[in-house]
Amino acid sequence: MRWSSLLGLAVVAVLIAAPLGLPAFAMTLLTELVILGLFAMSLDLMVGYTRLVSFGHVAAYGLGAYACGYLLLNTSLPLPFAVLLAAVMTGTVAIGVGWVCTLATGVSFSMLTLAFAQLLYAIAFKWTSVTGGSDGLAGIPRRAGPMGLTVLTTKTGFYYFALAALVGSYLLCRQLVASPFGAVLRGIRENETKTLTLGYNTRLYKIAVVAISYALGGLAGALYAPFAGFANTELLFWLLSGQVLIMVIVGGSGTLIGPILGAAFFLLLEHQLSSYTEAWALFFGLVFIGFILFAPQGIWGLLTAWFKRDWMRLEKGRRHGT
């Protein structure tokens, strides 16, 4: 077994054991971390693997949150089904978003994704009968439904639900990027014209990856709504699009794991810094600049380089020993 899979299993084991030893407020933070990690990882499919830089990924998050909130408030769907349905709805909408945005490339693509997010932001504000306007949707319940899923409504149960969504999505993404489809995405990332002239309908691949990425981002949003109990326009605000992009880059784009670490880093730093200073974003900005200049491969890039070196030393020692 490779050292990275061992490390992954160890991390999952720690996360599973976490509720046993952590106080309640830390569990809230950890659940939010898992949800944000999923959100950042979904963006990595576009940014890291296809070089489709989205400035409007918040559209997926907000759409998922509002859809899930609406379903839980206005239908009798149990929690897991509402969450999954919201993710599927977000992915379906994203086919249209992808179709329009992939008419452009580069910065124009980024601007179009931003435009879509802003459009949704405006709709959330104005369509009061569905979205609650500036108040948003409040009092979103974690409904267990008739199938004895009451365990999901507890704090710990919901944490495990979110963790399962993250681990499941990670495994899904990992086999996606290793598949023939993933190889084509890599081709588009490195040289789109060449990929096109080799006989791949690159636009179709890009629309597909936008849909998958948005669906997973929508899943994260759909988990956030019942976690926080509300969905408001802040979940569609452009600032969050920038923040999630920073999480991907600081964590290490094109690695799937990295963005999850980036989200954790962002959340913990925000948590710690904001208790010392109002201007925590300023310091986080400095950290971001530092990463861009000195460690563009991100946290995961630094970690793997470090582990690889240690592992090789260990292997060498073992060989010398025998």
Added chain:
Amino acid sequence: MAHSDERPSSPPLIELTGLTRRYGALVAVDNVNMQVAGGETRAIIGPNGAGKTTLFHLITGMVRPTAGRVRFAGEDITGQAAYSICQRGLSRTFQLTSLFPEMTARENVRLAAQARNRRRWLPFGGASVFKEAQGAGDAALELLGLTAVAERAAGLLSHGDQRLLEVAMAMAQQPMVLLLDEPTQGLSVEETAQLSRPWPGSWKGRALRRCWSSTTWRWCSD
């Protein structure tokens, strides 16, 4: 460029009729009529700016013609998307080498050959797709003498090896027609000889039916 050629021996694979491309007042390609049959090797020659590359772009769907038709294997492919023209069996290389620089040479040819697989889009698994594509890719690498550098990143190869790799990628697709745009450009006399050595003799026995080249073929005119 005005060029006319009438040599209908066997039914033509490529047939250009009145192919024209204008950029404003500039006529890059002017009324080209041409037929190329299976098994033929042709060279398009002309000074810089003659329109050789534009002609290639017109045939492969990178640029839409202002007037005229392109026929491939009897079917009209004028104005079709570049990917669907390639899927018909028409592979090309670029005047400025176009590769996947961070992938190894093997991964480059594998991705090229994968395009020929019906399950090239498979979003999970795909071991058999990769294996098949790698087989075709490795054969193309060997044909062009690149096996020794196969595991190196394409962006780190020498200029000559990069040009050969792009030809190998086109070969890995086992096309019916191969369009090489200035394959010897920027190569030394030795590298030019290396590229022309397996050309076309050892390729003829393969699935490839015809090669076609747009180059000044310096060694030809000397």
